Amino acid sequence: xxxxxxxHPQDAVPVxxxxxxxxxxxxxxxxxxxxxxxxxxxxxxxxxxxxxxLRLPEPPIAALEADRDGLCALGPAQAVLxxxxxxxxxxxxxxxxxxxxxxxxxxxxxxxEWPLAEYRDGIRVRWCRQLWFPDPALAGIKHxxxxxxxxxxxxxxxxxxAEGLIRDADxxxxxxxxxxxFVVRDxxxxxxxxxxxxxxxxxRARVMAAAxxxxxxxxxxxxxxxxxxxxxELFVCNAVRGIRPIRQLGARSFAxxxxxxxxxxxxxxxxxxxxxxxxW
Amino acid sequence: xxxxxxxHPQDAVPVxxxxxxxxxxxxxxxxxxxxxxxxxxxxxxxxxxxxxxLRLPEPPIAALEADRDGLCALGPAQAVLxxxxxxxxxxxxxxxxxxxxxxxxxxxxxxxEWPLAEYRDGIRVRWCRQLWFPDPALAGIKHxxxxxxxxxxxxxxxxxxAEGLIRDADxxxxxxxxxxxFVVRDxxxxxxxxxxxxxxxxxRARVMAAAxxxxxxxxxxxxxxxxxxxxxELFVCNAVRGIRPIRQLGARSFAxxxxxxxxxxxxxxxxxxxxxxxxW
Numbered sequence: 001x002x003x004x005x006x007x008h009p010q011d012a013v014p015v016x017x018x019x020x021x022x023x024x025x026x027x028x029x030x031x032x033x034x035x036x037x038x039x040x041x042x043x044x045x046x047x048x049x050x051x052x053x054l055r056l057p058e059p060p061i062a063a064l065e066a067d068r069d070g071l072c073a074l075g076p077a078q079a080v081l082x083x084x085x086x087x088x089x090x091x092x093x094x095x096x097x098x099x100x101x102x103x104x105x106x107x108x109x110x111x112x113e114w115p116l117a118e119y120r121d122g123i124r125v126r127w128c129r130q131l132w133f134p135d136p137a138l139a140g141i142k143h144x145x146x147x148x149x150x151x152x153x154x155x156x157x158x159x160x161x162a163e164g165l166i167r168d169a170d171x172x173x174x175x176x177x178x179x180x181x182f183v184v185r186d187x188x189x190x191x192x193x194x195x196x197x198x199x200x201x202x203x204r205a206r207v208m209a210a211a212x213x214x215x216x217x218x219x220x221x222x223x224x225x226x227x228x229x230x231x232x233e234l235f236v237c238n239a240v241r242g243i244r245p246i247r248q249l250g251a252r253s254f255a256x257x258x259x260x261x262x263x264x265x266x267x268x269x270x271x272x273x274x275x276x277x278x279x280w
Numbered sequence: 281x282x283x284x285x286x287x288h289p290q291d292a293v294p295v296x297x298x299x300x301x302x303x304x305x306x307x308x309x310x311x312x313x314x315x316x317x318x319x320x321x322x323x324x325x326x327x328x329x330x331x332x333x334l335r336l337p338e339p340p341i342a343a344l345e346a347d348r349d350g351l352c353a354l355g356p357a358q359a360v361l362x363x364x365x366x367x368x369x370x371x372x373x374x375x376x377x378x379x380x381x382x383x384x385x386x387x388x389x390x391x392x393e394w395p396l397a398e399y400r401d402g403i404r405v406r407w408c409r410q411l412w413f414p415d416p417a418l419a420g421i422k423h424x425x426x427x428x429x430x431x432x433x434x435x436x437x438x439x440x441x442a443e444g445l446i447r448d449a450d451x452x453x454x455x456x457x458x459x460x461x462f463v464v465r466d467x468x469x470x471x472x473x474x475x476x477x478x479x480x481x482x483x484r485a486r487v488m489a490a491a492x493x494x495x496x497x498x499x500x501x502x503x504x505x506x507x508x509x510x511x512x513e514l515f516v517c518n519a520v521r522g523i524r525p526i527r528q529l530g531a532r533s534f535a536x537x538x539x540x541x542x543x544x545x546x547x548x549x550x551x552x553x554x555x556x557x558x559x560w
Contacts, residue, residue, distance in 0.1 A: 003295050012292035013300060015283050015385055020293060020364070022426035023303035054427065055434040084300070087430075094426065094433035094457050105295055135413045138427060145425035146302035146374065147334065147418065150367075153374035154335040177374050 002075055003107045004067055017103055019086030022094065023144035025103075026050040026059075031239050031270060032079040032108070035072050039239060042202035047085065050141035059085055060102050071108040078111035080240055084144070111270075112240070119269055122247030122256050123162035125176070125236070127225070128152040132166045132174040134196035142199055149177045162244070163236055165228070168197060172222040176236050179244075180204035183223055184233035184259040193220035203237040203267070210266040216259065233257035242270040282355055283387045284347055297383055299366030302374065303424035305383075306330040306339075311519050311550060312359040312388070315352050319519060322482035327365065330421040339365055340382050351388040358391035360520055364424070391550075392520070399549055402527030402536050403442035405456070405516070407505070408432040412446045412454040414476035422479055429457045442524070443516055445508070448477060452502040456516050459524075460484035463503055464513035464539040473500035483517040483547075490546040496539065513537035522550040 003011040018024035028043045037043070047059045068081060088101030130152035138145070152166050163176040173192055175181050180201040183190040189211045194200050211218045228234060234246040234254050243264045245256035283291040298304035308323040317323070327339045348361060368381030410432035418425070432446050443456040453472055455461050460481040463470040469491045474480050491498045508514060514526040514534050523544045525536035 005295070011295050013295060015285070015291050015293055015364075015387060017300065018430075020297065020300045020366075020385075021307075021424070022430050023424055024427065024430050027301075055431055084295075086300075094429045095437075096430070096434060098437065105300075107295060130417075133413055133415045135428075137410075137431070143427060144300070144303055145427045147304065147423060147425045148415075149374045150298075150302050150304050150376070151335060151417070154376060157375075157378065 001109045005105050016090040017086055019144055025086030025144045027142055028083045030081040032081050034077050039202045042205055053137055053141050067106045075108040076110045080109050082107045118244050122245035124160055124248040125163045125246050126161050128155055128164040128166045132168050132197045136196055139197050140194045140200035153177045174198040179236035179238040182235050183231040185231055188217040190219050190221050192223055201238055203239050207237055233260045235260045281389045285385050296370040297366055299424055305366030305424045307422055308363045310361040312361050314357050319482045333417055333421050347386045355388040356390045360389050362387045398524050402525030404440055404528040405443045405526050406441050408435055408444040408446045412448050412477045416476055419477050420474045420480035433457045454478040459516035459518040462515050463511040465511055468497040470499050470501050472503055481518050483519050487517055513540045515540045
């Protein structure tokens with residue numbers, strides 16, 4: 001793991017950092033493939049939206065890109081880049097220093113093991129008891145206040161369960177703890193709208209664009225537990241692990257279907273699978 | 281400022297700390313008077329509730345008390361001790377390491393300037409546009425996901441405004457960005473219930489106990505803007521600044537009344553005021 005703080009190799013941040021004190025900041029998890037950051041513009045766009053939502057100035061794009069290039073030049077070709085951008089120094093309690101400062105924290109880790117079976121056959125998923133409560137101003141962005149996901153993820157430790165789905169207080173599914181959910185039904189692609197809560201993943205945007213390009217109707221809509229159980233196909237996605245079919249949700253089994261496969265082909269696997277080459 | 285991390289003088293934490301990564305932790309802000317931590321048991325009790333809410337094991341009380349004593353022995357007699365307790369090392373994404381670890385981060389700062397006028401005459405307070413959205417499992421505890429308060433506090437920079445009041449989506453007042461609100465009406469003491477959101481301050485508990493001991497009826501109840509504007513007396517309180525009357529809320533002016541004064545006498549000022557001695 002290589003870590004830079006404000007452009008310098010360093011793996012610690014001051015205790016006074018507002019990211020630690022209040023979660024006053026944003027993050028992005030970017031897939032690096034052959035040294036290149038994938039979907040960079042989508043990650044930047046979400047950072048920009050996040051800054052507006054947090055009432056922070058525009059993110060320091062040029063510095064972030066210099067950090068990214070510097071780290072990627074040193075790291076493995078297949079890697080995961082995590083960017084944390086905090087509101088920096090202490091301020092007076094909840095009041096930020098004026099003008100606000102930034103702290104850039106970038107970590108480059110080797111690509112995680114990538115189980116081909118998860119990509120091909122799918123993953124097991126559970127329902128979380130933890131609910132996702134609304135905060136419309138923060139909905140969609142990737143801020144550092146992530147206790148909803150942490151608490152949901154703490155509900156299970158069975159390594160066979162790869163993801164948990166979180167609902168809102170009305171019982172509509174919001175998404176997974178670390179991925180967005182898609183339902184295929186009657187030839188249409190459905191995914192939860194994220195106006196009240198949830199994270200608008202970059203892979204979610206890519207999947208929606210790819211589906212539309214394939215002529216598939218795509219709709220953001222409320223999805224109940226029943227909608228999921230009655231789906232023709234079901235998958236989750238995120239920037240690092242790509243599209244993973246759901247093969248089991250609670251007691252119900254699914255097979256990865258043609259829509260999921262077509263989208264996987266269009267988006268591509270996260271990395272060339274070992275022994276399968278780039279042409280998998 | 282003296283800072284210890286896990287019992288050692290140190291003013292930085294690893295980037296991988298879950299407090300920074302996800303806000304996976306809790307904090308307490310404790311008033312130190314003549315070297316002694318005030319209302320320590322109340323702070324500990326809230327930490328314990330917080331650990332349960334976050335699905336973490338019991339907090340490391342003995343170590344925290346050793347840190348507290350060590351720091352207070354080195355620091356000024358009148359001080360503020362901030363304790364941050366995070367879920368420690370990295371884990372796998374949102375999943376905590378098993379068993380969970382702790383990181384203790386304690387900072388001792390000299391007591392802030394304490395304007396006697398704020399204590400005696402009161403403060404100016406505004407309404408925030410930012411709403412406090414419900415998360416019942418996290419209501420009352422002092423976790424590190426504090427973007428609600430940060431965003432509310434970012435709404436003003438007029439140094440004459442000491443606090444902002446935050447409402448919930450139904451229009452009921454939850455509290456200030458850094459304090460709890462009390463309304464005096466018809467001889468009773470009213471304060472927002474905190475079952476859905478908000479922070480249950482240690483000073484709030486002390487004020488409620490003191491009022492009950494004085495024979496005052498005390499009720500947790502929904503309070504509207506109108507309830508505040510029609511109050512006989514209005515004050516906010518927290519552990520560090522004690523009870524501060526509200527002398528102006530939006531366009532409405534208030535005078536510090538007899539109930540507020542009696543509670544201030546009972547609880548005592550946060551520190552002996554300069555030139556006023558401990559007997560103020």
